[in-house]
Amino acid sequence: MVAPHDDAPITTSKRTEKTAQAAENIADPKGSSLVGRSVTINRPRHELYVQWRDFSQFPNFMENVERVEMIDDVTSHWAVKGPGGSTIEWDAIITQDQPDSLIAWSSADGADVANSGRVEFHDAGERGTIVTATILYDPPAGILGRLVAKLFQREPAIQTRRDLRRFKQLMETGEVATSARTTKELEEETA
Amino acid sequence: MRALTWHGKHDVRVDTVDDPEILNPRDAIIKVTSTAICGSDLHLYDGYIPTMQAGDILGHEFMGEVVETGPGSTLKKGQRVVVPFTIACGSCYHCGKNQYSACDNSNPADNQDIADTLYGQPMAGLFGYSHMTGGYSGGQAEYVRVPFSDVGPIVIPDGIEDDKVLFLSDILPTGWQAAENAEIEPGDTVAVWGCGPVGLFCVQSAFLMGAARVIAIDHFPRRLEMAAKFGAETINYEESQTYEALMEMTGGIGPDACIDAVGLEAHGLFVDNVWDQIKASTFLGTDRAHSIRQAILACRKGGRVSMPAVYGGFVDKFPLGAFMQKGLTLKTGQTHVQRYLPGLLTAILEEKIDTTFLISHRLGLEQAPDGYRMFHDHQNDVTKVVLKPGFDRVAA
Numbered sequence A: 001m002v003a004p005h006d007d008a009p010i011t012t013s014k015r016t017e018k019t020a021q022a023a024e025n026i027a028d029p030k031g032s033s034l035v036g037r038s039v040t041i042n043r044p045r046h047e048l049y050v051q052w053r054d055f056s057q058f059p060n061f062m063e064n065v066e067r068v069e070m071i072d073d074v075t076s077h078w079a080v081k082g083p084g085g086s087t088i089e090w091d092a093i094i095t096q097d098q099p100d101s102l103i104a105w106s107s108a109d110g111a112d113v114a115n116s117g118r119v120e121f122h123d124a125g126e127r128g129t130i131v132t133a134t135i136l137y138d139p140p141a142g143i144l145g146r147l148v149a150k151l152f153q154r155e156p157a158i159q160t161r162r163d164l165r166r167f168k169q170l171m172e173t174g175e176v177a178t179s180a181r182t183t184k185e186l187e188e189e190t191a
Numbered sequence B: 001m002r003a004l005t006w007h008g009k010h011d012v013r014v015d016t017v018d019d020p021e022i023l024n025p026r027d028a029i030i031k032v033t034s035t036a037i038c039g040s041d042l043h044l045y046d047g048y049i050p051t052m053q054a055g056d057i058l059g060h061e062f063m064g065e066v067v068e069t070g071p072g073s074t075l076k077k078g079q080r081v082v083v084p085f086t087i088a089c090g091s092c093y094h095c096g097k098n099q100y101s102a103c104d105n106s107n108p109a110d111n112q113d114i115a116d117t118l119y120g121q122p123m124a125g126l127f128g129y130s131h132m133t134g135g136y137s138g139g140q141a142e143y144v145r146v147p148f149s150d151v152g153p154i155v156i157p158d159g160i161e162d163d164k165v166l167f168l169s170d171i172l173p174t175g176w177q178a179a180e181n182a183e184i185e186p187g188d189t190v191a192v193w194g195c196g197p198v199g200l201f202c203v204q205s206a207f208l209m210g211a212a213r214v215i216a217i218d219h220f221p222r223r224l225e226m227a228a229k230f231g232a233e234t235i236n237y238e239e240s241q242t243y244e245a246l247m248e249m250t251g252g253i254g255p256d257a258c259i260d261a262v263g264l265e266a267h268g269l270f271v272d273n274v275w276d277q278i279k280a281s282t283f284l285g286t287d288r289a290h291s292i293r294q295a296i297l298a299c300r301k302g303g304r305v306s307m308p309a310v311y312g313g314f315v316d317k318f319p320l321g322a323f324m325q326k327g328l329t330l331k332t333g334q335t336h337v338q339r340y341l342p343g344l345l346t347a348i349l350e351e352k353i354d355t356t357f358l359i360s361h362r363l364g365l366e367q368a369p370d371g372y373r374m375f376h377d378h379q380n381d382v383t384k385v386v387l388k389p390g391f392d393r394v395a396a
């Protein structure tokens, strides 16, 4: 197929085959739904890469990630909040690692929620770094699970968008913004 | 603590709620000594601003004493500070460009979705002003949690009374920025719609920036009188026809710069306004926009329109043709308060700008609901209500 002039990222495509095309960029693609999002962070590439490379830090800005343990340098174990108070766990392997520019990962075979993704760091001059996350995932328990997830605002597209904003807040300001007034409110918010 | 909370249209109450706590390293807790009711609060009171929740604490114009600080705060206990209504991190790209009300980080991640959808990108968090702008508890309370306290609050020297500096929190910088956005050149004639606090500070600022003439428009004699005291000529739109008067008063040219300091609740029985009201009440449109339409029609060819007035959603019959054909420029926005604080504090200390003339009523926090009612129903006499939580403490 001859592509028309269109430099727009594949994640914004109206075509249904976009997921397959995005998967071509991921070393060991897993998952059937696609989420993509970019955010500009006013920090140097190296600093952001180092922070992201330590997956155990994810719970600081990823709301639905309960914990990630680094088992060895490339293998990690994830525990993530699922719909209805459940916890979903899986192992993930880093499939690509280019210091200061790219990290890609894939869930190990047999994961409940098959998923894979990559995060890229591009220089943005005076504006810092453009961080682009592309994630492929299988919604928990198919369509029904996805509907439930949406109800709980744990729908991956929303979650990715919010998590990237929190990553930006943490890296630019040293804290994650909250409008809570009391510790109790803050705990309810992040529960 | 006690705090003024919103419960729905024309329903605000003083409730007992949990005290705020330090939650992030850069936070500080302020014990409020003075806090004002703003024209913007009336938009909430009238139920015009979406994403309010019952129990929300209102108030975005406040000052007080620092009583607690997080490890990342640069403030010290006992300092007196005025707090900007715009919350800004000081370290994002926009803060770096002094565009504080566009701060990327002060609006919590989950709240940004609403503005992302409605406006294309989320704006900064604001105190006490709906969940679209963060859902932060406001300053019409005994205590407030102030995030990024190392960036926003300005320390006030001892011996300067609250009433002189309180309006640094919003309306003074707002009037100033509106005049700056009007790009006034020496000799200009500037027209200002609305002689509320914002409009009156626009009048003062415009003269300080070199305007030869300022024409102020309203229908409340008391407010027009205040504008006149600062040297403005006046138009009472209930007595005279505004557009015709402006054209005659400028020799058929039109004002060089027009400032809309009215906003989405323009009063008056004008054909377009009545149509807007019907639509607002039937949810076909959201904002009543008579003053900005008139400003565009009256403005001279190639002139500048500045719009500090708040609009939230969509307007119909926006005179886009007139705007384009006449080659006008429009500048607007929530105020980048932090940008103006040092300069305006100096202007107050040097007595170049007077702010206390505005205050018509000083009440205790417990009387806040009366304050809202008065400010809403009797705009002629009630020009600005300042709440002093200390009054209640003394009485108690």
Ligand SMILES: NC(=O)c1ccc[n+]([C@@H]2O[C@H](COP(=O)([O-])OP(=O)(O)OC[C@H]3O[C@@H](n4cnc5c(N)ncnc54)[C@H](O)[C@@H]3O)[C@@H](O)[C@H]2O)c1
Residues within 6 Å of the ligand: B038, B039, B040, B041, B042, B043, B170, B171, B174, B193, B194, B195, B196, B197, B198, B199, B217, B218, B219, B220, B223, B237, B261, B262, B263, B264, B265, B266, B267, B268, B290, B291, B307, B308, B309, B310, B333, B334, B335, B379
């Ligand atoms: N941009 C910002 O950051 C910012 C900050 C503060 C306030 N504001 C906005 O500025 C506006 C004014 O604030 P305020 O505190 O002075 O409010 P206010 O309600 O006290 O004053 C508005 C004035 O406009 C007059 N008015 C109404 N209809 C008019 C018309 N058709 N023509 C001329 N005058 C008319 C009213 O009589 C009143 O005196 C509000 O919309 C407020 O939300 C914006």
Ligand SMILES: [Zn+2]
Residues within 6 Å of the ligand: B038, B039, B040, B041, B060, B061, B085, B170, B171
């Ligand atoms: Zn205000």
Ligand SMILES: [Zn+2]
Residues within 6 Å of the ligand: B088, B089, B090, B091, B092, B093, B094, B095, B102, B103, B104, B105, B106
């Ligand atoms: Zn910022």
